[in-house]
Amino acid sequence: MLTSAVFPETVTEAPFYGGRLRLRQPESGYRAAIDPVLLAARQAPRPGSVWLDLGCGVGAASLCLLARCPEVSVIGVEIDPLLADLARQNAALNGFSDRFRIIESDVAALRSVDLPALAGIFTNPPFHAPAATPSPDGRRTRATHGDVLTDWCAIAARLLPHRGSFSLITRADALAAVLAAFAAARPAFGGITLLPLWPRAGQAAKRLLVTARLGSRAPFVLGAGLVLHAAGNAYTAECDAILRGGASLENR
Secondary structure: OEOOOOOOOOEEEEEEOOOOEEEEEEOOOOOOOOHHHHHHHHOOOOOOOEEEEEOOOOOHHHHHHHHHOOOOEEEEEEOOHHHHHHHHHHHHHOOOOOOEEEEEOOHHHHHHOOOOOOOEEEEOOOOOOOOOOOOOOHHHHHHHOOOHHHHHHHHHHHHOOOOOEEEEEEEHHHHHHHHHHHHHOOOOEEEEEEEEEEEEOOOOOOEEEEEEEEOOOOOOEEOOOEEEEOOOOOEOHHHHHHHOOOOOOOOO
């Protein structure tokens, strides 16, 4: 466990992504688990492309994408100073400082930031439905004030090229809000692909991977989905190949 004079909160460092990465993150509060790995696996970057991670936290999703795609660069945006600092540490710890740039900023301020041409944007948004109990983690609660999805989709629409990709992982009960945010952006997002994440075969999905393209009029696609767990708490072979082996979810 690590602490510093600047950030006295206890920080842990442990293997991540099947040991392909080392990840530093706060011991308490929200901690990266499988969601950022699955989000990164869903992206389909071309060599040389630049991607934006909104609300990147300690950089877990970005690091997974960088580990899987060695010719891709990512810009992470994080408002929390501790998390932004840990994202920089994680980039250096894993040898990605040259391909992972951290902007310590509110996402809304990106309107005035000079960014390179982006191929896509992805996010694990700190989103709560109106009836949800607020997170006890102050960082996540602070980030949920206001209509985060609508604001972030509007900003993404200004930053992406025509048919640029916007992906997120969300709770299944937040899907209506996600679709409304896509529709409210100008131009609107379309060509939506939905990938359910089932805890076990025969159980309702609790998480969804949702991808849309700016200005697309392609029809809605419901993907094959992914079953996460087999018997007991073991991951299915397909899920384990993603979480530990670096496999992708690009073509599901």
